[in-house]
Amino acid sequence: MAHIQQSGVRNRLLKVMTGEDFARLQSHLEPVDLLVDQTLIEANIRTEYLYFLESGLGSITADGTNGRVEIGIIGREGVVGASHVLLGSDRVPYRHFVQMADHALSIRAGIVSAAVDESPTLRKLLLRYVLTEMIQVRQTAIVNATFEIEVRLARWLLMCHDRAEGDELLLKHEFLSMMLGVRRSGVTLAMQQLEGAGRIRARRGRITVLDRELLEEMANGSYGTPEAEYARLIEGA
Structure with a gap:
């Protein structure tokens, strides 16, 4: 090889x-x-x-x-x-x-x-x-101990978006409740709220980030600390 x-x-x-x-x-x-x-x-x-x-x-x-x-x-x-x-x-x-x-x-x-x-x-x-x-x-x-599910979902989608090739996230819907540690019905409602606000578009097995800036606003400060520490510790930013 x-x-x-x-x-x-x-x-x-x-x-x-x-x-x-x-x-x-x-x-x-x-x-x-x-x-x-x-x-x-x-x-x-x-x-x-x-x-x-x-x-x-x-x-x-x-x-x-x-x-x-x-x-x-x-x-x-x-x-x-x-x-x-x-x-x-x-x-x-x-x-x-x-x-x-x-x-x-x-x-x-x-x-x-x-x-x-x-x-x-x-x-x-x-x-x-x-x-x-x-x-x-x-x-x-x-x-998870501090924020409502909508905020937690916004943070998680931002973390996935960081690691994706583009704005489309290929995620099985059955994974979502497991990822957030909540019931599937709660995830569905949170997803509908983010979609209704124009932050994402959700289709079966496919989530598209439409407005990352709005998604970060929805995350309400919950996103960014580990990412900043990675930049500082690994990449010297």
Whole structure:
């Protein structure tokens, strides 16, 4: 297989690595196409591969007494499976799956662990990314405890929009209530409110962002903190 070239990658973490750090991973990166609802990391099962997403959207979910709830999302800004592997665990009690069809570069978890042990600069970068994941999860907890569903939905759509190729989000409707941890009827009403205000257009399995600025207004300050921290910690903004 021809080596993946750093100049051609779309994953934001791979793009900001030093040339030396990228070279540590380069020959081990394998292009893969991922399907909607495909499991990338199964809960409580040894993690064999990490995935640097190049497009699409990955979701981290937890099972509870009231069903499955999303606790994090990952796009081309990150790497699926990084947090627990880099912190020394070979498994995690959460399922990671594909929510919007992905293209990714897969790599064995052990290769990444070994590279991090060899390179302080790579360790610093990837641990900073782990911190941004933690910030996102904590912000989600704050938002879910503080805001009404319409605000939470607006924030979630903005996060998906950040990771999409354009304004159209291909999202299965049955995922929506799971993502927000509410009943499906509540999601339907919130979606109708956003659509009625001209912020989005919703069709079965397809949501189009019509006015991002209005959607950000609807998010009422709940969106932006993890995104700003990613820019500060990873891209030096």
